[in-house]
Amino acid sequence: MIMKNNSSIFNLVRKLTILFILLAGSVMFIADVSAASSLKPTVSGFKVFPSTVSNSGGSVLLSAKVSNATRCIITVKPAISGVGYNKPCSSGTISYRITLPSNSTKSNILYAFKLLVTGRTGEGNVTAPLETAIVTAPPKPVISSFVTPTTTLTSAGGNVILTASVSHETSCSLSVSPAISQTLGSVPCSTGSVTFPQISLLANSSDSNIDYTFTLTVTGSNGTVSDNLIVTVDSSSDTGSSTTTTTTTTTSTTYPPVTGNTVPVAADPDAIIKVGGDIWVASCKGNEITVINDSTKQIVNEYGSNVNYQLDCPDALAFADGYVWIASRTNSSLVQLNASTGKWIQTQTGSDIAQPNYIAVTGSDIWVSNGTFLSEFNATSGANMFVTKNTITHILDGVTCIAVSGSNIWVSDSAGAEAYEYSASSGAYLRETLGGGGGIEGADCVSYDDGYIWVTSNNNNLVIEYNASTGAYIREFSIVNPSQVIFTGSKLFVVSSYPLVSVLEYNVAGRLLNTVVNKVNTGFYRANGMAMLYDGGNLWVANPASNNVTLYKL
Numbered sequence: 320m321i322m323k324n325n326s327s328i329f330n331l332v333r334k335l336t337i338l339f340i341l342l343a344g345s346v347m348f349i350a351d352v353s354a355a356s357s358l359k360p361t362v363s364g365f366k367v368f369p370s371t372v373s374n375s376g377g378s379v380l381l382s383a384k385v386s387n388a389t390r391c392i393i394t395v396k397p398a399i400s401g402v403g404y405n406k407p408c409s410s411g412t413i414s415y416r417i418t419l420p421s422n423s424t425k426s427n428i429l430y431a432f433k434l435l436v437t438g439r440t441g442e443g444n445v446t447a448p449l450e451t452a453i454v455t456a457p458p459k460p461v462i463s464s465f466v467t468p469t470t471t472l473t474s475a476g477g478n479v480i481l482t483a484s485v486s487h488e489t490s491c492s493l494s495v496s497p498a499i500s501q502t503l504g505s506v507p508c509s510t511g512s513v514t515f516p517q518i519s520l521l522a523n524s525s526d527s528n529i530d531y532t533f534t535l536t537v538t539g540s541n542g543t544v545s546d547n548l549i550v551t552v553d554s555s556s557d558t559g560s561s562t563t564t565t566t567t568t569t570t571s572t573t574y575p576p577v578t579g580n581t582v583p584v585a586a587d588p589d590a591i592i593k594v595g596g597d598i599w600v601a602s603c604k605g606n607e608i609t610v611i612n613d614s615t616k617q618i619v620n621e622y623g624s625n626v627n628y629q630l631d632c633p634d635a636l637a638f639a640d641g642y643v644w645i646a647s648r649t650n651s652s653l654v655q656l657n658a659s660t661g662k663w664i665q666t667q668t669g670s671d672i673a674q675p676n677y678i679a680v681t682g683s684d685i686w687v688s689n690g691t692f693l694s695e696f697n698a699t700s701g702a703n704m705f706v707t708k709n710t711i712t713h714i715l716d717g718v719t720c721i722a723v724s725g726s727n728i729w730v731s732d733s734a735g736a737e738a739y740e741y742s743a744s745s746g747a748y749l750r751e752t753l754g755g756g757g758g759i760e761g762a763d764c765v766s767y768d769d770g771y772i773w774v775t776s777n778n779n780n781l782v783i784e785y786n787a788s789t790g791a792y793i794r795e796f797s798i799v800n801p802s803q804v805i806f807t808g809s810k811l812f813v814v815s816s817y818p819l820v821s822v823l824e825y826n827v828a829g830r831l832l833n834t835v836v837n838k839v840n841t842g843f844y845r846a847n848g849m850a851m852l853y854d855g856g857n858l859w860v861a862n863p864a865s866n867n868v869t870l871y872k873l
């Protein structure tokens with residue numbers, strides 16, 4: 320009886336031991352499964368820096384954090400010869416430096432990088448979100464200035480001296496219409512200057528003036544640009560008499576009356592602003608500022624190149640705190656005048672004012688552009704406050720327009736890919752526009768109103784709307800060769816330069832409402848189109864080809 324009980328106890332102990340072993344095995348199996356699930360590969364923080372390099376190419380660094388990996392594979396599209404990363408890896412940070420080749424095309428090249436991380440057998444693979452880098456297109460050629468000190472010769476004719484400044488050029492040529500006996504054609508040029516031959520224009524024996532239109536054409540690795548200037552040889556109609564008449568001229572501030580809404584101004588009007596009840600017009604080639612009464616359309620004043628005003632190709636205007644500021648492009652200066660009296664106040668010069676071509680006012684400050692950088696000045700004292708610096712992420716190479724958007728500014732870059740926003744208080748770069756239907760290939764002008772900006776792209780034949788706070792793309796519509804744009808909040812006025820010189824009125828949905836100006840293209844073309852001024856109900860338009868400004872009642 321005792322042995323039987325012992326046997327039962329022994330069997331019970333044995334069964335419990337086997338059950339414990341089985342349970343322990345199950346726990347170990349569950350632990351192994353849990354441990355196995357934590358061995359799947361992971362990847363995070365995959366990035367490429369910098370994300371943009373110049374057209375000459377350059378080095379970028381790819382990096383990421385991986386774990387539980389056995390191999391890391393990086394590929395790129397479009398493929399780059401000799402570039403690829405396929406190496407064993409485990410856990411930690413991987414990095415890979417490659418060199419992006421130069422870009423000789425006329426568009427940006429986008430490289431897309433893919434990172435594939437493999438795990439242990441049976442653990443699977445993981446792919447990081449694509450990262451991209453851009454090699455920008457070569458900069459477009461630029462004609463910074465094309466001028467002559469003498470735009471009018473007497474009927475006896477004479478010599479003409481031309482000067483020009485260019486950049487991003489490979490070759491330059493000069494032509495003239497009507498043709499002259501002197502051979503022109505190719506002329507030597509290098510960044511900063513063009514060397515012209517001395518040109519002789521013959522005497523004019525006719526009864527009409529002869530206008531010689533000189534065209535400078537500059538070709539670069541990314542396109543061709545042209546600029547025109549006109550030299551007039553006066554008629555001989557007043558020299559045919561053998562009797563000499565002496566006329567005494569007295570200085571007068573009385574100007575001839577103007578009939579209609581078109582007012583003649585000096586050659587090549589290219590900037591218009593409104594100051595109180597007057598319209599101020601800057602004429603680069605005519606080297607003059609014309610002041611027109613907005614109500615009567617009569618000229619009330621003219622400011623030229625005398626020693627007080629020190630103007631040399633006035634190319635842009637701005638009004639702030641009772642003063643008019645003038646960008647004097649050829650002598651790289653800012654001229655300040657009293658807006659009420661026209662009295663000269665001061666002239667600012669320096670390395671931060673190099674051939675200025677655009678001005679905008681933000682509060683008590685003015686922003687000045689020369690195409691490749693922006694400078695901020697106090698609108699009263701002229702003190703320099705800030706100069707933008709080009710970085711790899713935003714390279715200014717052709718600023719044509721500045722739009723004030725509250726406490727910030729947006730600038731269009733005709734040689735760049737987007738429009739850029741800066742803080743008006745600190746000058747800090749904030750953001751850029753975020754693409755569009757096909758992305759922007761050169762932003763020719765930008766205009767702001769009511770929280771939105773509109774950007775024209777001549778290369779893409781598009782006018783594109785963005786959110787001014789975020790730079791996010793909203794919509795677009797097509798216009799052939801758009802340049803300058805004015806956005807009023809409900810309407811857009813857009814200059815189209817080809818095949819007709821037109822100012823077109825659209826609503827924000829892109830529906831054409833009105834053709835304000837439409838005339839035969841005389842061959843004149845400006846990078847930022849014809850200057851316009853919207854005064855709330857009417858539109859002033861500068862006509863560079865006919866040297867006048869016209870008020871259109873809308």
